[in-house]
Amino acid sequence: MQPAPNQSNAPHGWLGIHRGHKARPLEWFAEKFIFAVALSTIAVVLLIFVFVAREAFPVVLGKSNTALIQPVIPPADLDKLSPAKIQEYLALTPKQFAGMDRETLRTLMDVKVEAANEVPVQFRDDPDAKRNTIEWNLMVKPHQWRGYDKPEYIWQPVGEIKKFNLIPLVIGTLKVTLIGLFFAVPLAVGAAIYVSQLARPRVREIVKPTIEMLSGIPSVVVGFFALLVMATFLQNLCGYQTRLNAFVAGIALGFAVIPVVFSIAEDALTSVPQAYTQAALALGSSRWQTAWQIVLPAALPGVFAATVLGFGRAIGETMIVLMVCSASVVSWNVFDSARSITTTIAAEMAEAVSGGPHYRILFLLGALLFAATFISNMIGDFVIHRFKTKMEGKR
Amino acid sequence: MTDILMPKLSVNDARPAATGGASLIEVQNLSLFYGASKALKNISVTLGEKVVTAFIGPSGCGKSTLLRCFNRMNDLIDNVRIEGAVKIGGHDINNSSVDVIELRKRVGMVFQRSNPFPKSVYENVAYGLRLHGVKAKSELDRIVEQSLRGAALWDEVKDRLHSSALGLSGGQQQRLCIARAIAIKPEIILMDEPASALDPLATARIEELILELKKDFTIVIVTHNMQQAARISDYTAFFYIGELVEYDTTTKIFTNPAKRQTEDYVTGRFG
Numbered sequence: 001m002q003p004a005p006n007q008s009n010a011p012h013g014w015l016g017i018h019r020g021h022k023a024r025p026l027e028w029f030a031e032k033f034i035f036a037v038a039l040s041t042i043a044v045v046l047l048i049f050v051f052v053a054r055e056a057f058p059v060v061l062g063k064s065n066t067a068l069i070q071p072v073i074p075p076a077d078l079d080k081l082s083p084a085k086i087q088e089y090l091a092l093t094p095k096q097f098a099g100m101d102r103e104t105l106r107t108l109m110d111v112k113v114e115a116a117n118e119v120p121v122q123f124r125d126d127p128d129a130k131r132n133t134i135e136w137n138l139m140v141k142p143h144q145w146r147g148y149d150k151p152e153y154i155w156q157p158v159g160e161i162k163k164f165n166l167i168p169l170v171i172g173t174l175k176v177t178l179i180g181l182f183f184a185v186p187l188a189v190g191a192a193i194y195v196s197q198l199a200r201p202r203v204r205e206i207v208k209p210t211i212e213m214l215s216g217i218p219s220v221v222v223g224f225f226a227l228l229v230m231a232t233f234l235q236n237l238c239g240y241q242t243r244l245n246a247f248v249a250g251i252a253l254g255f256a257v258i259p260v261v262f263s264i265a266e267d268a269l270t271s272v273p274q275a276y277t278q279a280a281l282a283l284g285s286s287r288w289q290t291a292w293q294i295v296l297p298a299a300l301p302g303v304f305a306a307t308v309l310g311f312g313r314a315i316g317e318t319m320i321v322l323m324v325c326s327a328s329v330v331s332w333n334v335f336d337s338a339r340s341i342t343t344t345i346a347a348e349m350a351e352a353v354s355g356g357p358h359y360r361i362l363f364l365l366g367a368l369l370f371a372a373t374f375i376s377n378m379i380g381d382f383v384i385h386r387f388k389t390k391m392e393g394k395r
Numbered sequence: 396m397t398d399i400l401m402p403k404l405s406v407n408d409a410r411p412a413a414t415g416g417a418s419l420i421e422v423q424n425l426s427l428f429y430g431a432s433k434a435l436k437n438i439s440v441t442l443g444e445k446v447v448t449a450f451i452g453p454s455g456c457g458k459s460t461l462l463r464c465f466n467r468m469n470d471l472i473d474n475v476r477i478e479g480a481v482k483i484g485g486h487d488i489n490n491s492s493v494d495v496i497e498l499r500k501r502v503g504m505v506f507q508r509s510n511p512f513p514k515s516v517y518e519n520v521a522y523g524l525r526l527h528g529v530k531a532k533s534e535l536d537r538i539v540e541q542s543l544r545g546a547a548l549w550d551e552v553k554d555r556l557h558s559s560a561l562g563l564s565g566g567q568q569q570r571l572c573i574a575r576a577i578a579i580k581p582e583i584i585l586m587d588e589p590a591s592a593l594d595p596l597a598t599a600r601i602e603e604l605i606l607e608l609k610k611d612f613t614i615v616i617v618t619h620n621m622q623q624a625a626r627i628s629d630y631t632a633f634f635y636i637g638e639l640v641e642y643d644t645t646t647k648i649f650t651n652p653a654k655r656q657t658e659d660y661v662t663g664r665f666g
Binding site: 201280281284286289293294297390 | 471473500508512523559561562576
């Protein structure tokens with residue numbers, strides 16, 4: 001029987017064939033689901049950054065004032081002030097302000113006066129006491145605080161005059177991270193070359209899982225080990241003064257970074273086509289020459305990616321550095337202590353007053369860390385792309 | 396003729412009436428095992444100098460395996476065991492005193508799939524030279540040009556010597572691999588189906604090149620393409636399941652083979 005050409009009640013599309021997602025509903029659903037999951041990951045990353053940055057925003061805009069001696073308005077002047085001025089003086093939200101009567105406001109102003117009277121005598125004539133210590137100037141430039149004989153970078157968030165200079169933390173983070181990377185990357189890449197190119201299968205089967213198992217050790221355990229065993233060992237070995245310092249932290253950090261760099265570099269080296277290796281060997285190069293001169297350059301984008309990931313892991317690692325060293329000194333000497341950004345956040349967040357300047361600065365540090373990782377990944381991606389296009393002869 | 400005493404000539408032993416020049420590669424009762432399976436069965440054959448010898452036979456007949464015995468590329472595979480001897484210029488190359496690097500310098504190889512390194516055209520050719528101690532820039536430049544000319548590639552790449560070799564076409568890449576192999580001046584060049592991944596035009600160029608290279612090098616080529624073997628080789632060996640069935644001049648193999656199996660294969664009745 002001939003079906004009518006434009007049958008309006010044709011069950012499923014042309015010639016009865018299912019089209020579009022109706023043909024494979026399950027696959028369609030699975031695909032959309034995975035897409036949604038991927039999208040939500042991006043959303044979560046974005047949300048975390050927004051949350052962190054939002055908390056840090058008042059500091060960036062210079063909205064809060066941490067000066068020890070705040071300007072005082074006599075409570076008697078309450079009636080002379082405009083509502084906006086009162087809100088600003090007492091740091092009230094419009095909603096809070098609306099819910100208060102005259103008496104409460106006066107009491108709050110009395111509290112302000114009392115607080116000003118409680119400032120210890122020795123700070124009364126200190127110009128630093130009147131400074132807002134979370135100005136950008138004081139957060140990134142050295143300042144000669146009273147009692148110091150030269151301008152210095154100081155991170156001292158607890159005390160009468162709170163000092164929030166970020167430079168010691170940035171230097172501490174970079175110092176520990178770089179020591180960790182200088183220790184871990186050559187070792188990890190060397191191990192990856194050995195395992196992927198030179199080792200016999202039996203050796204490979206033992207070494208590879210062992211190194212990768214290193215990533216399964218909780219960092220608090222690595223920190224504990226570094227604190228008790230490695231610190232003493234390295235001090236005996238190198239003979240430096242301070243037992244716990246950035247060097248010990250960096251080496252311990254290296255143990256956390258090695259498995260990350262190793263497994264990615266090993267994958268990259270293994271995926272270099274056998275054809276290259278064969279060609280090099282057939283030309284009469286030794287296995288070592290092949291590994292160094294042919295396989296490693298061919299896998300360089302992957303090895304570089306491994307290093308960038310290692311950097312991300314190192315800069316974000318908290319526990320090891322927290323346990324091993326935490327004094328915030330400005331020094332590039334590896335045998336001095338260091339305090340990293342992550343350590344600072346972990347150690348101080350619990351004690352910072354929620355919503356206070358210290359709390360907000362810790363969030364600012366978090367945002368800074370996020371930005372650093374993001375930028376390093378971007379640069380890494382760019383460099384890898386350049387490597388690849390150059391290698392593949394596309395200009 | 397060779398002065399090496401052969402203790403026992405097996406049934407498979409084959410030697411064409413005339414081996415062109417002096418014999419260069421002698422395979423004596425060679426058997427090769429991958430683990431327990433026997434891939435080459437008691438092969439004895441003598442290949443002449445400065446001629447093209449083609450190995451033909453259906454897939455899995457051991458012709459590539461035999462080729463890879465000549466530069467000991469089989470060393471790279473685990474569980475390979477070899478019995479018998481392969482002699483090049485009278486030396487047993489499987490002897491423990493033989494430096495495999497020196498051997499591979501003398502016995503070059505071109506693979507089935509073109510495999511230039513992910514480096515520049517120049518670096519591809521210069522790599523082997525540097526390995527074997529050529530350092531002077533002028534010397535490198537000279538040999539690189541000479542090798543690229545030798546591989547009939549110079550005119551096409553002279554303006555892009557320093558861009559990536561992976562940007563070349565398949566045929567150009569394969570000729571680059573030949574240039575790379577001849578740069579270090581081997582005596583023997585092994586070719587493992589060098590044109591099987593190329594289009595007819597590129598194949599024709601490679602074949603011309605092989606005929607050109609014959610003047611200076613001894614060439615052993617594995618091929619699936621019977622016409623190719625007939626066009627370029629002087630001698631042909633036919634293998635079947637690990638055995639050397641027949642070895643003779645190419646003309647004889649293709650026009651008047653001694654064995655029925657060979658005739659069936661070259662006329663396309665099986666394989």
